[in-house]
Amino acid sequence: MAAALLEGKKIAAEIREDLKARIEDFRNRSGAVPSLATIQVGENPAAAVYLRAQQKTAEKLGINFKLHKLDEKTNERELIDYIDRLNKERDTNGILIQMPLPSGINAKEIPNFIDPAKDVEGMHPENLGKVLSGKFEIAPCTAMAAFELIKSTGIKLYGKEAVIVGHSEIVGKPVTLLLLNEFVTVTTCHIGTGERGTLPDHVKRAEILVVAVGKAGLVKGEWIKEGAVVIDVGINRVGDKLVGDVEFEGAEERAAYITPVPGGVGPLTVTILMKNVVEAFRAQKGI
Ligand code: NAD
Numbered sequence: 001m002a003a004a005l006l007e008g009k010k011i012a013a014e015i016r017e018d019l020k021a022r023i024e025d026f027r028n029r030s031g032a033v034p035s036l037a038t039i040q041v042g043e044n045p046a047a048a049v050y051l052r053a054q055q056k057t058a059e060k061l062g063i064n065f066k067l068h069k070l071d072e073k074t075n076e077r078e079l080i081d082y083i084d085r086l087n088k089e090r091d092t093n094g095i096l097i098q099m100p101l102p103s104g105i106n107a108k109e110i111p112n113f114i115d116p117a118k119d120v121e122g123m124h125p126e127n128l129g130k131v132l133s134g135k136f137e138i139a140p141c142t143a144m145a146a147f148e149l150i151k152s153t154g155i156k157l158y159g160k161e162a163v164i165v166g167h168s169e170i171v172g173k174p175v176t177l178l179l180l181n182e183f184v185t186v187t188t189c190h191i192g193t194g195e196r197g198t199l200p201d202h203v204k205r206a207e208i209l210v211v212a213v214g215k216a217g218l219v220k221g222e223w224i225k226e227g228a229v230v231i232d233v234g235i236n237r238v239g240d241k242l243v244g245d246v247e248f249e250g251a252e253e254r255a256a257y258i259t260p261v262p263g264g265v266g267p268l269t270v271t272i273l274m275k276n277v278v279e280a281f282r283a284q285k286g287i
Contacts (some may be wrong), residue, residue, distance in 0.1 A: 004053035006149045006159045006231070006267035012015040015148075015271050016061060019278050023062045024281075026281065034281035035064035036120065036274075037086050040098040041079060041105070042072025043170050050281045053270045061274055066092075076105045080113045087115040093284055094277040111126065118283055120276040127187040131174055134181040135176070137279045143174035145268035146210050147265035150179075153229055155208075157182040164188045165199065165219065165245070171212035171233055185206065194218075221250010230258040232266050 027033050036058055040051065051067070058065035070082065079101075086092045095118045099105045101199030104213050111123035112265035121141040130136035139147075150157070162179050166172040167190040176188045187206075203209060204225040211219050224227050224230060224246075244261030257279050259265055 003230070003252045003258040006152065006229075006257050006259045008145065008149065008259070008264050008266060010065075010237075011148055011152050012268045015268075015275060016057075016083045019061050019271075022278055022282075025064070026285075026287070029287070030285065031067050032281075033062055033064060033094045033287070035066065035091055036094040036096060036277045037066050037089075037092045039068045039070060039079070039082065040095040041070045041074050044098070044100060047100065050225045051098060051277045054115060054273065055070060057270045057274055058277075060187070063274060063277055072102055073199035074102075074105075076110075079105060079110065083110070083113045087113075087118060088126070092118065093281040094118055096120055096273070112219065118280055120273060120280055122174075122193065126168075126218060127207055129182075131177050137283060139178065140170050140173050140174045141272040143162075143178060143212060143267050144214075144235060144272045145173070145265050146175050146233055146270060147178040148272070149195045149231055149259060150208055150229055155229060157184050157208075160184045160206035160207045161205050162210070163202050164189065164210045164212075165193075165203065166210075166212035166213065166214075166233070172210075175210050179208070209246075211267065213245045215245055216243050217245070217247045219246040219251070221239065221247040224251045224253050224254040228254070228281075231253045231265065232259050232261050235261060235266065236269075 052172050055065050055113050059114040095114050097110055114124055116124040116126040120173055122138045127138050131139050162184045163178050164172050167188050176186050179186050187202050189202050200223045206225055206228055208229045210231045214234050216236040216238050230251055232244035242262045
């Protein structure tokens with residue numbers, strides 16, 4: 001039997017309805033609405049699609065969106081000073097840095113300079129630390145999108161076996177923590193697992209599988225456990241098509257739920273970002 005499709009768009013639409021109502025309520029009560037500042041250093045065609053999606057979603061919801069375009073020659077010190085100015089601006093509730101940054105700027109260090117209260121991507125160590133403890137308002141957007149999709153299936157998480165493929169700071173590690181907080185037994189695989197050749201052994205056990213690597217077709221359809229929930233975060237361009245990291249055809253026959261690529265995790269990520277902006281605004285205003 002073919003798996004049910006987990007389409008991010010549907011859940012995103014529900015979350016957006018809720019956010020719209022909350023923003024309208026803020027406007028009526030205080031006259032203010034959340035405001036998101038996004039910093040782009042130089043031009044990057046790869047980031048342009050995500051940027052446009054952010055702007056469109058923010059505007060639809062009634063969130064003020066301001067793009068700060070910095071010259072591609074901006075150095076790390078200048079970027080940090082710019083972030084600091086936005087940290088101090090009362091009317092800026094959320095700050096987002098568009099990736100990739102030019103070489104010469106340490107992209108991994110930059111989130112550390114955002115005021116944690118305005119870190120709407122959830123990448124500041126203080127916010128990541130809160131995810132570790134399970135008491136958090138803001139978590140990394142893509143990881144949270146994957147987690148929301150898993151929860152949307154309604155399956156009982158307690159005691160389930162999950163396998164995460166990919167251990168990046170933005171996806172694999174935070175997804176691992178989010179599931180651990182729910183008493184899921186989690187195995188996190190990475191390049192070391194791949195090179196050892198044991199990836200199929202782990203994947204075959206997964207009742208919940210999250211794959212975030214960036215290699216088309218890395219996970220074979222026949223590795224998927226019957227009835228699994230499969231979340232494919234990967235986005236790969238193959239010819240003129242976008243595909244995930246999981247071989248969709250084979251996987252779809254075995255899984256109970258599966259995300260399509262495109263149309264799965266991606267559409268939900270931007271909405272989670274906006275939810276983080278709303279949470280940041282609410283916390284800053286004490287409402
Ligand atoms: P990354 O490059 O930071 O991390 C890749 C991970 O894959 C690493 O943990 C690495 O050890 C692991 N890996 C590499 N080869 C492997 C192998 N052969 N076997 C097992 N593990 C292996 O990547 P990322 O930033 O986490 O992104 C992963 C994918 O998710 C990319 O395709 C990216 O485009 C996509 N992505 C999608 C969204 C979205 O909104 N849908 C957001 C972020 C990233």
